[in-house]
Amino acid sequence: MSQIEGSNVSKRIMQKIGGLRLRSKILISNLIIIFLISTVIGSASVYTANYFLESNTKDLSEQIVHQVSDNIEYRAREFMNSTVYLISDQLLRSFLTGKDELVTEDNFPAYWSRVNIVLSQFASNNRYIRSIVIKSNKGTVYWWEDQHYVKNDLNIRSASKIINQAETGLKQSGREYAWTSSFRGEEEVSLTRYFINLGHVNEHLGTVVINMDPNFFRNLKSDISFISPDNLMILNQNQQVLVKSSLQLLEQKELFDQIQTQSGSLNGFIRKINGQSYLITQEKTNPSGWRVICVIPLTILKDHSRLLQWIVIVISALAILISVAISWFLSARTTKNIKLLERNMRKVEEGDFNVRTDIMGRDEVGMLSVRFNFMVGRINELVNSVYKERIAKQQAQFQVLLAQINPHFLYNTLGTIKWFARMKDQSDIEKMTSALIELLKSSVRRTSEFHTLSDEMMELNNYIFIQKSGYGDELRVTFDIDEELLDSFVPHFSLQPLLENAILHGIELSKGNALIIIRARHEKEVVHLIVEDNGIGMDAQKIEHILNRDGHQKMFPGMSSIGVRAVNDRIQLYFGKGYGLFYESELGQGTKAIIKLPYLTKLEEAESYAAGHDR
CATH class of the missing domain: 3.30.450.20 (PAS domain)
Incomplete structure (x- = not known):
């Protein structure tokens, strides 16, 4: 008891x-x-x-x-x-x-x-x-x-x-x-x-x-x-x-x-x-x-x-x-x-998420109030940032999909054209078709968003071969590539849209002998991919329109197979705002399109780096 x-x-x-x-x-x-x-x-x-x-x-x-x-x-x-x-x-x-x-x-x-x-x-x-x-x-x-x-x-x-x-x-x-x-x-x-x-x-x-x-x-x-x-x-x-x-x-x-x-x-x-x-x-x-x-x-x-x-x-x-x-x-x-x-x-x-707490001294509770305000503000920023980045990523992926409409069908059709040209003994048509097929292969068979710079150069050579078939001697393309960078990893189709833009909106309008120089350099841990032309150049307003989403779609539709803006969006989504596409140009002085990327020597490192910024 x-x-x-x-x-x-x-x-x-x-x-x-x-x-x-x-x-x-x-x-x-x-x-x-x-x-x-x-x-x-x-x-x-x-x-x-x-x-x-x-x-x-x-x-x-x-x-x-x-x-x-x-x-x-x-x-x-x-x-x-x-x-x-x-x-x-x-x-x-x-x-x-x-x-x-x-x-x-x-x-x-x-x-x-x-x-x-x-x-x-x-x-x-x-x-x-x-x-x-x-x-x-x-x-x-x-x-x-x-x-x-x-x-x-x-x-x-x-x-x-x-x-x-x-x-x-x-x-x-x-x-x-x-x-x-x-x-x-x-x-x-x-x-x-x-x-x-x-x-x-x-x-x-x-x-x-x-x-x-x-x-x-x-x-x-x-x-x-x-x-x-x-x-x-x-x-x-x-x-x-x-x-x-x-x-x-x-x-x-x-x-x-x-x-x-x-x-x-x-x-x-x-x-x-x-x-x-x-x-x-x-x-x-x-x-x-x-x-x-x-x-x-x-x-x-x-x-x-x-x-x-x-x-x-x-x-x-x-x-x-x-x-x-x-x-x-x-x-x-x-x-x-x-x-x-x-x-x-x-x-x-x-x-x-707009609520805030008044600072209540410098003790632990006061510091907790400061951290609480910072946390709420950060949560609000992250919510808005994630929402905006998801929309931007969806638009960039949509543009990529537009450039890859039924590539298997095109690949098979071009194969038929290639064999028909061979039967008719049309070697020029056969070579052009083979170059285009190689371009489509990289789109159809790729298993990653990244490949080596040497693979990017190979695809670029196929595209240049097709363009030179139309422009002839009026188009000259030279390369200045640091051989140390050939094994580094870059996103697919990083340079082809820039080269296409240089031909269509720089060289073609110049009505003269076209010279395009493609360079690859690296400073410390940053890779610079440069496409330089001797075209008519651009003013600051036009550059702003190219890099601006709305201006790009309205003033320059169909600029490239993927689009210059899509290239910039993809790089910034993968690697952050410190990287991307930049222009240096003046009217009548030609144009430099510069891509800044991190120097990555392993595929796993590139995919991990991109995944860490692609929230």
Whole structure:
């Protein structure tokens, strides 16, 4: 029974809320949101502060580890290259080869002293070098040790032990050099490499071990208090610790095992060790394969988050007070403008496209009013434009149909005339009939509104052949065609009406030798097809009548098989108002008829282009 009562109460509450005005709904919803924010702002601020600091610390530690890794790789490579100066020393090479004198117990101190000077000079260039041990292939061992170092314990026995262990490890690695931890148990980084013969790089004269202070690789320069060189540890490719951290935690096997399970670079992760959480970031250097690991206790991060928590709390409290006042004002103003906009939309639904809405400010509702006015005006323009273009297209198609009345009948009849002329041995009539048949073929058999310019030229040649049969030498036609355009696509019968117009209304009226030049050029992505004659020319009024629909039909009926105006209409319907037919002419100076088309090299592209403009 209680469940049914609870359900009824919920329904009544929802019904009351649904019956409220929009203004009341907005105000109530804002107050509910403000109340929820005020109850959770304390915990949310703490969580946000910790998350923000932890996330940024993670990103920052990854960037620093990446920089340190690059620096370590660079330093290791730079120091390795510097050892070339050591192995190129002529005195050392002569001592190691033993060419000058055999080393004995009597003369060894003298040799050792001279080698010690050379090694000391080399070490003076790098303050991080603690000791150097060299062994020749004959087993003679020389060494040098920094006198300022606390433990000056190198002697013939300890030096031999170090060089023998290093030499064994180097042979096992199969490489020319190796970075390892110290062979004498000190906190050092050791570089072992073969002392090669520069004259014969495959020949080894001995082995050299250089022990370095680990601070050579600690080069973290940062003002961030919770990231310091003490947080870093470096492992070589064999997982030996080259540089230790002062944090004792890094020495614990539990943490080391967890680090070993992670691979890749910049893969920051958080692990809990002995009840305490740590942010661990690592990266693998390239090409040495070392791993640089940074461990930061999260307790340090929490100490830095307290100030941020207080800032978030204060800002949230101010935002709550301000939002309560603003929500009441906006709820009233917003609903007023929305109601006005809704009434105008209903008028548009009823078919009134002349309705407009007053601009109601610069907020979203105001911008919606601007877009609404633009949308209604655009719809009105599109309705009128579509209507006009459909009428224009129907008229252009009608003119095309008039020019193609029963082409199959004409084609068959002309075929009969051609064979009859052949039987009567009338070759001129047969050639004229064949040219006319080819013209009709292009009309009967075409499957697209477009064909190549070379096909258009072929049809034009057939038409010129027919016309020259009547005009003879009085009609001359020359071509100036860019061969690159022959494979481009143009609408069918684009040039034939212009050529016919030039003959009938330009050349014929001139009563003299007729010259017509047909050109094809392209500028960037626009093709210009030009029909130029030396006829009597036209004035601006006559050009206007030709391109005007009414004037064209009344003053120049039957101008061509399709009609000059139809050519212009088809091009503009297919490609837009930027293209079409244009005239350049003066009385007594001849006429240029210019067609502008887009440069199209694929049939699919031409048909798609035309379909996109033919709405």
